[in-house]
Amino acid sequence: MTTMTDPPQESFRLSMLLNDTRYRSYTFQFIALIVLISSIAFLMSNLFSNLAAAGLNISYQFLGSPAGYDINQTLVEYTSQSTNARAALVGILNTLLVAFLACVTATVFGVIAGVLRLSNNWLVSKLMSFYVEIFRNIPVLIWIIIIFTIMIAVLPGPRAFRGDDPAASMVLNAVAFTNRGVYIPAPVWGPGSLVVVATFILSVIGVFAYRRYATNLLYATGRLLPMGWPSLAILFVPTLLVYFIMGMPIGLDYPALKGFNFSGGIKVGGPLIALWFALSIYTGAFIAENVRAGIQAISKGQSEAAGALGLRPGRIMNLVVLPQALRVIIPPLISQYLNITKNSSLAIAVGYADVTATLGGITLNQTGRAIECVLLLMLFYLTISLSISAIMNVYNNSVKLKER
Amino acid sequence: MKKSVFFGALTVAGLAAGVAAAGTLDDVKARGKLNCGVTTGLVGFAAPDANGEWNGFDVSVCRAVAAAVLGDASAVEFVPTTGKTRFTALASGEIDMLARNTTWTFSRDVDLKFTFVGVNYYDGQGFMVPKELGVSSAKDLDGATVCIQTGTTTELNLADFFRSNNISYEPVPIETNAEAQQQYLAGACDVYTTDASGLAATRATFEAPGDHVLLPEIISKEPLGPLVRHGDNEWGDVVRWTLNALITAEELGVTSANISEMAAGTNNPEINRLLGTEGTLGEMLGVDADWAMKAISAGGNYGEIFEKNIGESTPIGLARGLNAQWTDGGLIYSPPFR
Numbered sequence: 001m002t003t004m005t006d007p008p009q010e011s012f013r014l015s016m017l018l019n020d021t022r023y024r025s026y027t028f029q030f031i032a033l034i035v036l037i038s039s040i041a042f043l044m045s046n047l048f049s050n051l052a053a054a055g056l057n058i059s060y061q062f063l064g065s066p067a068g069y070d071i072n073q074t075l076v077e078y079t080s081q082s083t084n085a086r087a088a089l090v091g092i093l094n095t096l097l098v099a100f101l102a103c104v105t106a107t108v109f110g111v112i113a114g115v116l117r118l119s120n121n122w123l124v125s126k127l128m129s130f131y132v133e134i135f136r137n138i139p140v141l142i143w144i145i146i147i148f149t150i151m152i153a154v155l156p157g158p159r160a161f162r163g164d165d166p167a168a169s170m171v172l173n174a175v176a177f178t179n180r181g182v183y184i185p186a187p188v189w190g191p192g193s194l195v196v197v198a199t200f201i202l203s204v205i206g207v208f209a210y211r212r213y214a215t216n217l218l219y220a221t222g223r224l225l226p227m228g229w230p231s232l233a234i235l236f237v238p239t240l241l242v243y244f245i246m247g248m249p250i251g252l253d254y255p256a257l258k259g260f261n262f263s264g265g266i267k268v269g270g271p272l273i274a275l276w277f278a279l280s281i282y283t284g285a286f287i288a289e290n291v292r293a294g295i296q297a298i299s300k301g302q303s304e305a306a307g308a309l310g311l312r313p314g315r316i317m318n319l320v321v322l323p324q325a326l327r328v329i330i331p332p333l334i335s336q337y338l339n340i341t342k343n344s345s346l347a348i349a350v351g352y353a354d355v356t357a358t359l360g361g362i363t364l365n366q367t368g369r370a371i372e373c374v375l376l377l378m379l380f381y382l383t384i385s386l387s388i389s390a391i392m393n394v395y396n397n398s399v400k401l402k403e404r
Numbered sequence: 405m406k407k408s409v410f411f412g413a414l415t416v417a418g419l420a421a422g423v424a425a426a427g428t429l430d431d432v433k434a435r436g437k438l439n440c441g442v443t444t445g446l447v448g449f450a451a452p453d454a455n456g457e458w459n460g461f462d463v464s465v466c467r468a469v470a471a472a473v474l475g476d477a478s479a480v481e482f483v484p485t486t487g488k489t490r491f492t493a494l495a496s497g498e499i500d501m502l503a504r505n506t507t508w509t510f511s512r513d514v515d516l517k518f519t520f521v522g523v524n525y526y527d528g529q530g531f532m533v534p535k536e537l538g539v540s541s542a543k544d545l546d547g548a549t550v551c552i553q554t555g556t557t558t559e560l561n562l563a564d565f566f567r568s569n570n571i572s573y574e575p576v577p578i579e580t581n582a583e584a585q586q587q588y589l590a591g592a593c594d595v596y597t598t599d600a601s602g603l604a605a606t607r608a609t610f611e612a613p614g615d616h617v618l619l620p621e622i623i624s625k626e627p628l629g630p631l632v633r634h635g636d637n638e639w640g641d642v643v644r645w646t647l648n649a650l651i652t653a654e655e656l657g658v659t660s661a662n663i664s665e666m667a668a669g670t671n672n673p674e675i676n677r678l679l680g681t682e683g684t685l686g687e688m689l690g691v692d693a694d695w696a697m698k699a700i701s702a703g704g705n706y707g708e709i710f711e712k713n714i715g716e717s718t719p720i721g722l723a724r725g726l727n728a729q730w731t732d733g734g735l736i737y738s739p740p741f742r
Contacts, residue, residue: 068559068560068563068564069559069560069562069563069575070559070562070563070566070573070575071575072574072575072576072577080563080564080567081567149586152586152587152590152591152592153590156591157590157591157592158591159536159537159591179590179591179592180549180592180593258547259546259547259548260537260545260547260548260549260594261547261548261549261574263547270592271576348554348577348579349579351554351576351577351578351579351587353577357554357577361488361554361577362554362559362577364488365487365488365491365554365556366559366560367511367515368491368511368512368515368516370491370492
């Protein structure tokens with residue numbers, strides 16, 4: 001026999017923190033928080049007292065003092081008299097360069113391999129699964145070293161280009177493949193070259209305008225304008241015309257053998273190539289699997305329906321399957337981009353001057369400021385990774401299924 | 405409940421022990437093993453042989469210290485360190501001493517808080533080039549690609565040398581000696597630079613050492629020596645005087661061949677003090693009376709160690725040069741044992 005009455009307004013008692021299920025979880029979370037904070041505080045105070053006992057103090061003054069060492073690949077001006085902070089900046093830019101290049105090529109490799117792996121052609125699909133399994137299952141550091149070793153062993157040194165009957169010669173008299181890197185011609189900007197560049201930029205905008213116009217025309221009237229050759233024509237014809245009218249203001253500076261090395265032209269260093277290639281081909285294998293998973297997540301009915309409408313297989317893939325598959329592909333793709341950025345810290349294995357090699361390597365070593373340098377490195381990689389995540393999340397929001 | 409209290413107490417005790425580290429000398433004695441940091445492999449200075457036994461000039465210093473402290477030259481745990489990891493390993497206490505052709509510099513001594521106990525090899529940075537390049541002076545190296553082992557004073561000396569001579573170069577920083585060697589031989593760099601002794605040791609391992617020349621310029625002073633952490637002077641003294649014992653032994657003519665005979669007592673009081681038959685030097689140092697005798701027996705005196713590992717009879721073939729005893733016009737000099 002129970003009577004249903006409103007429970008009396010209970011006043012809060014301390015024991016309710018443990019006995020009352022409404023408060024119990026808060027109690028435990030609070031205890032856990034206290035334990036966490038105090039253990040971190042203990043570790044930090046331990047660190048600082050040990051540092052003080054060893055006579056070391058945290059100081060970032062070394063960033064302002066001259067670095068004293070040279071770096072072989074610098075995107076900004078740098079000499080051995082520049083500061084350690086400048087050396088770190090050189091390293092950061094080198095890291096971003098190789099990460100950007102590798103992200104682009106890894107995506108290209110990954111999409112091609114992922115699509116081809118689903119090919120009906122037995123040989124093609126088996127070749128692609130071979131690529132994925134081989135590259136995915138061997139550590140990236142080993143790939144970096146293998147590719148670099150093969151490069152320096154197979155390609156000739158600059159010395160081989162010397163003499164009347166050289167053992168090696170330049171491709172088209174313009175590009176030199178050596179075991180120190182690839183030398184390509186560099187553009188020389190003469191007077192009036194700005195006009196040519198401006199024309200080219202306008203042409204690019206023109207191409208987009210034309211394509212938008214053609215699409216709108218197609219939707220509005222059903223008239224199909226050709227896309228391929230007019231785009232190419234808009235892109236190149238005006239630029240070439242202006243180039244010749246202006247009297248060919250842009251020249252090329254060809255690399256030439258001088259002293260120990262090639263000089264002139266642009267040098268793409270061997271370490272950069274090895275690192276770039278290894279990172280893209282390794283991560284490309286993972287991206288291929290993401291792409292395959294994304295495509296297979298689209299129900300077969302979609303492509304069958306598109307086929308029933310008369311679309312050709314290429315168009316089914318581009319217009320129906322891939323746009324839907326992107327929803328599945330993008331989130332894991334973000335983590336692959338993060339992996340590339342973080343794996344680029346293996347650069348030191350081949351002597352590429354990324355931020356781990358400058359700030360976390362030579363600077364750390366010469367100043368002995370290990371804790372400071374490592375903290376800065378952590379901060380840098382964290383910032384970069386979170387930024388990549390944020391940018392890719394914006395893109396993901398734009399392609400994900402719009403629910404109305 | 406009791407268990408957790410026990411573990412808690414254990415943790416606190418462990419942390420306390422970690423913070424208030426006792427003297428390194430006591431630690432080493434308690435452990436029964438000396439943790440000695442060496443290179444990852446530089447033939448002649450420190451490299452494992454076919455049986456995995458570490459051998460070399462720097463290794464002999466470790467063995468002598470182990471023999472002096474523990475009475476057993478084999479009670480050494482060799483910890484291979486790279487140019488980058490060596491200082492952290494020493495500062496963190498992972499190793500008790502570092503004998504890894506490390507240059508004694510102001511900032512390492514003062515800023516990084518290490519104590520260099522002496523110099524066991526006077527070196528200088530040199531250049532090695534293939535003979536076919538026809539280069540006879542480092543000043544001809546304008547525009548060359550230079551392989552450097554990263555994490556050393558070498559990078560800074562190199563930058564200074566090229567800057568002061570107003571010539572350009574392209575550095576290729578390499579993590580270890582082995583990789584640098586591979587790149588140099590493949591022609592990915594024109595020049596390999598490191599300490600002249602290291603160059604000689606590296607060249608000795610080439611298939612055709614005669615095809616490579618060392619340039620005459622020595623662009624820096626590189627006094628190499630063993631080092632310990634700042635602030636543990638007793639331990640620093642043990643390592644310092646073990647090194648001095650090896651040097652003094654050569655000066656006084658004490659060799660591994662005649663040491664047992666001399667330990668019985670001689671007419672020279674300094675030898676007697678050194679070998680512990682007279683005076684209480686060992687007791688002052690906190691080790692056995694015959695510590696120096698054990699240290700010298702481990703691998704011979706300084707001269708014997710030099711000849712056996714890097715001397716002219718070995719493939720490395722370094723002359724004594726600056727590293728001769730002061731009595732022979734060199735710089736090797738030990739304070740007196742008294």
